Amino acid sequence: MADMIQSPIQAADAAASSPKMTARGVSVFYGEKKAVDDVSIDIHREHVTAFIGPSGCGKSTFLRTLNRMNDTIGSARVEGRIELDSEDIYASSMDVVQLRARVGMVFQKPNPFPKSIFENVAYGPRIHGLAAGKAELDVIVERSLRRAGLWDEVKDRLAESGTALSGGQQQRLCIARAIAVDPEVILMDEPASALDPIATARIEELIHELRGNYAIVIVTHNMQQAARVSQRTAFFHLGVLVEYGETSAIFTNPRETRTKDYITGRYG
Amino acid sequence: MSLGAITLLILGLGVVAWLAARARAAAFAAPDRPRPHSLPGQHGWYVALWTAVPALIFLAIWRQVSGNLIYASVMASPEAAALPAFDMQRQAILSEAYALATGRAETAFNPQAGILAPVYESAIGFYNWIGLAVALLVAFAGGAWAYSRVSPQFRARTRVERIIMMGLLVASLIAILTTLGIVLSLLFESLRFFSMVSPVEFLFGLNWSPQMAIRADQAGSSGAFGAIPLFWGTIFIGAIIAMIVAIPLGLMSAIYLTQYASSRLRAWMKPLLEILAGVPTVVYGYFAALTVAPAVRDLGLSIGIPASTESALAAGLVMGIMIIPFVSSMADDSIAAVPQAMRDGSLAMGATTSETIRKVLVPAALPGVVGGVLLAVSRAIGETMIVVMAAGLAANLTANPFDSVTTVTTQIVQLLTGDQEFDSPKTLAAFALGLVLFMVTLALNIVALRVVKKYREAYD
Numbered sequence: 197m198a199d200m201i202q203s204p205i206q207a208a209d210a211a212a213s214s215p216k217m218t219a220r221g222v223s224v225f226y227g228e229k230k231a232v233d234d235v236s237i238d239i240h241r242e243h244v245t246a247f248i249g250p251s252g253c254g255k256s257t258f259l260r261t262l263n264r265m266n267d268t269i270g271s272a273r274v275e276g277r278i279e280l281d282s283e284d285i286y287a288s289s290m291d292v293v294q295l296r297a298r299v300g301m302v303f304q305k306p307n308p309f310p311k312s313i314f315e316n317v318a319y320g321p322r323i324h325g326l327a328a329g330k331a332e333l334d335v336i337v338e339r340s341l342r343r344a345g346l347w348d349e350v351k352d353r354l355a356e357s358g359t360a361l362s363g364g365q366q367q368r369l370c371i372a373r374a375i376a377v378d379p380e381v382i383l384m385d386e387p388a389s390a391l392d393p394i395a396t397a398r399i400e401e402l403i404h405e406l407r408g409n410y411a412i413v414i415v416t417h418n419m420q421q422a423a424r425v426s427q428r429t430a431f432f433h434l435g436v437l438v439e440y441g442e443t444s445a446i447f448t449n450p451r452e453t454r455t456k457d458y459i460t461g462r463y464g
Numbered sequence: 465m466s467l468g469a470i471t472l473l474i475l476g477l478g479v480v481a482w483l484a485a486r487a488r489a490a491a492f493a494a495p496d497r498p499r500p501h502s503l504p505g506q507h508g509w510y511v512a513l514w515t516a517v518p519a520l521i522f523l524a525i526w527r528q529v530s531g532n533l534i535y536a537s538v539m540a541s542p543e544a545a546a547l548p549a550f551d552m553q554r555q556a557i558l559s560e561a562y563a564l565a566t567g568r569a570e571t572a573f574n575p576q577a578g579i580l581a582p583v584y585e586s587a588i589g590f591y592n593w594i595g596l597a598v599a600l601l602v603a604f605a606g607g608a609w610a611y612s613r614v615s616p617q618f619r620a621r622t623r624v625e626r627i628i629m630m631g632l633l634v635a636s637l638i639a640i641l642t643t644l645g646i647v648l649s650l651l652f653e654s655l656r657f658f659s660m661v662s663p664v665e666f667l668f669g670l671n672w673s674p675q676m677a678i679r680a681d682q683a684g685s686s687g688a689f690g691a692i693p694l695f696w697g698t699i700f701i702g703a704i705i706a707m708i709v710a711i712p713l714g715l716m717s718a719i720y721l722t723q724y725a726s727s728r729l730r731a732w733m734k735p736l737l738e739i740l741a742g743v744p745t746v747v748y749g750y751f752a753a754l755t756v757a758p759a760v761r762d763l764g765l766s767i768g769i770p771a772s773t774e775s776a777l778a779a780g781l782v783m784g785i786m787i788i789p790f791v792s793s794m795a796d797d798s799i800a801a802v803p804q805a806m807r808d809g810s811l812a813m814g815a816t817t818s819e820t821i822r823k824v825l826v827p828a829a830l831p832g833v834v835g836g837v838l839l840a841v842s843r844a845i846g847e848t849m850i851v852v853m854a855a856g857l858a859a860n861l862t863a864n865p866f867d868s869v870t871t872v873t874t875q876i877v878q879l880l881t882g883d884q885e886f887d888s889p890k891t892l893a894a895f896a897l898g899l900v901l902f903m904v905t906l907a908l909n910i911v912a913l914r915v916v917k918k919y920r921e922a923y924d
């Protein structure tokens with residue numbers, strides 16, 4: 197089945213460069229329970245990849261395998277192989293601290309630290325020793341906030357608490373925090389589901405702008421959002437990757453009836 | 465008939481009233497009539513309460529009043545005219561007569577008491593009969609009035625509810641009023657103290673030696689009541705040395721338990737740690753005095769510091785150990801209250817567990833930890849046994865932990881043990897010290913609760 201899904205994608209990839217991340221035969225267990233079943237997928241550079249599927253189908257679980265956040269859950273166990281630039285990220289030689297600096301993550305609920313706006317963004321660079329001095333740190337913080345489209349709104353109040361911002365601003369702060377360490381891949385788990393339509397539009401715009409520099413993976417329950425922001429879409433169902441391909445193809449001409457049913461809202 | 469028997473009688477009447485009202489209300493229910501508002505049992509309770517409660521309240525009041533009435537009528541009797549004029553003698557005879565009259569004594573030691581006993585007995589009997597008559601009257605009146613109201617429409621259910629509510633209110637008022645009474649007595653006695661010793665001298669004086677001369681011609685006749693050395697000793701032991709021990713150990717054990725320990729280990733360690741809080745303070749006290757204090761003195765001597773057996777360090781160390789569970793359980797709660805999302809956010813940035821703890825969890829939990837520390841301080845400065853046994857009595861103003869200092873609680877114990885005159889400044893000083901201690905502890909508790917509450921609101 198994996199082959200059947202892979203073949204058309206691999207054909208399309210022949211033109212593009214090698215994938216940024218690849219997953220082969222990945223299964224995830226919580227204790228005895230299998231939450232993700234034998235998933236193989238390629239994540240491409242300078243692409244936005246959307247994961248869609250009904251609630252509980254394992255989107256978040258699979259997303260978290262990509263930066264080993266499942267390691268923080270005691271009962272979770274991952275099988276299969278995941279590579280970042282052809283390097284096995286579950287190999288013992290891979291340092292999880294470095295991996296997470298390269299594969300950043302933005303969560304569903306904005307989770308700024310209870311620190312100042314500046315300190316929120318400076319958190320990663322400080323941990324990874326990216327700035328030699330205060331001046332350099334200032335530059336990184338400003339650049340990250342600019343890229344996250346938040347600079348103009350907060351430049352006069354960098355010392356204020358990050359938790360005092362609005363929900364949408366908090367989420368952009370979290371994106372700024374993630375890109376401050378200059379990651380190569382950004383994982384976003386329903387980044388706009390807790391936001392109002394205007395804030396959501398800002399985030400989508402931002403994802404669009406960031407695509408030039410990063411490989412982005414976004415989990416979403418919103419079909420229109422997937423269609424608007426992504427170039428590739430993966431449809432998950434009951435832990436299985438049902439269909440993966442160009443977003444336009446998935447939405448206009450799905451090969452699987454399950455995909456079609458889900459997209460047209462017949463279940464979900 | 466004694467007051468106890470009358471009480472039982474009234475309660476018996478209550479039971480009768482309950483049965484009667486219930487039976488009457490039960491008769492309302494019939495298939496062809498609308499359902500009565502309240503259940504029969506609720507009518508029963510309503511009438512029973514009206515029968516028993518007012519009568520019992522009357523008896524409680526009567527008990528207080530009748531004592532004086534009995535005394536007055538005995539004094540007015542012709543037999544009492546022969547009593548000696550000297551107050552103490554007269555009281556002795558009267559109380560003996562009372563004991564004879566109530567059957568608590570067999571034979572009269574004083575012949576006059578024997579004469580007075582029958583007078584007492586008849587007075588007691590007379591007033592008890594009045595009490596019984598009025599109580600029964602009240603019980604019947606209350607019961608009959610309530611019984612007459614029993615009807616299908618009568619809302620006995622809500623009435624009983626209200627009576628129960630009043631009962632609960634009274635119960636909670638008793639606790640509050642007791643506290644208030646204690647505070648007022650502290651205040652009152654302290655005011656008497658401050659009329660003899662100026663508050664400025666008490667609060668800012670550096671010299672504490674409360675021994676008053678018994679005769680005016682004794683040397684050093686006037687005591688000195690400068691409490692600063694006591695305040696300093698209390699702070700030195702309870703807020704400085706004890707906290708230097710308790711804060712790091714408590715915080716680190718909380719971090720270990722919440723962040724590193726497996727759930728099985730945690731299930732074992734947390735209760736064990738909490739046992740520390742259950743050890744009686746007197747046990748800590750002799751642990752401090754017999755084990756820690758000599759060790760501290762030897763340590764001091766070995767590093768060339770003249771150390772006394774009773775040292776601030778020994779008391780502070782043991783008090784710190786005692787306080788660990790407080791700090792640790794407050795810190796544990798506040799760390800656990802930091803949302804998981806915060807922790808995930810930090811880990812996803814590539815931070816290690818210890819970086820996450822140091823840079824995110826502890827700062828986020830800090831208000832809760834501070835609140836816990838304040839509560840711990842307020843407990844430490846009020847703690848008595850450890851300092852009485854290990855801290856010493858010398859009111860030294862010193863920062864040397866090997867020296868002996870004294871605390872507010874130790875001095876209160878000193879001032880009030882043994883034979884005391886209750887209006888000398890020496891004794892009253894204990895109330896002033898108690899008042900200061902109470903106010904500081906109260907303030908610490910209020911601030912701590914504020915801090916914790918404010919912090920809790922921030923996350924949910």
Ligand SMILES: Nc1ncnc2c1ncn2[C@@H]1O[C@H](COP(=O)(O)OP(=O)(O)OP(=O)(O)O)[C@@H](O)[C@H]1O
Nearest residue numbers: 226231249250251252253254255256257258269271
């Ligand atoms: N920490 C956990 N422990 C045990 N089971 C879990 C855990 N997290 C998720 N699961 C289970 O794994 C399955 C997949 O969950 P996951 O969160 O990946 O779904 P999802 O597709 O992200 O759903 P949603 O759209 O609702 O976010 C679910 O059945 C869920 O109950």
Ligand SMILES: [Mg+2]
Nearest residue numbers: 255256257385
């Ligand atoms: Mg999810």
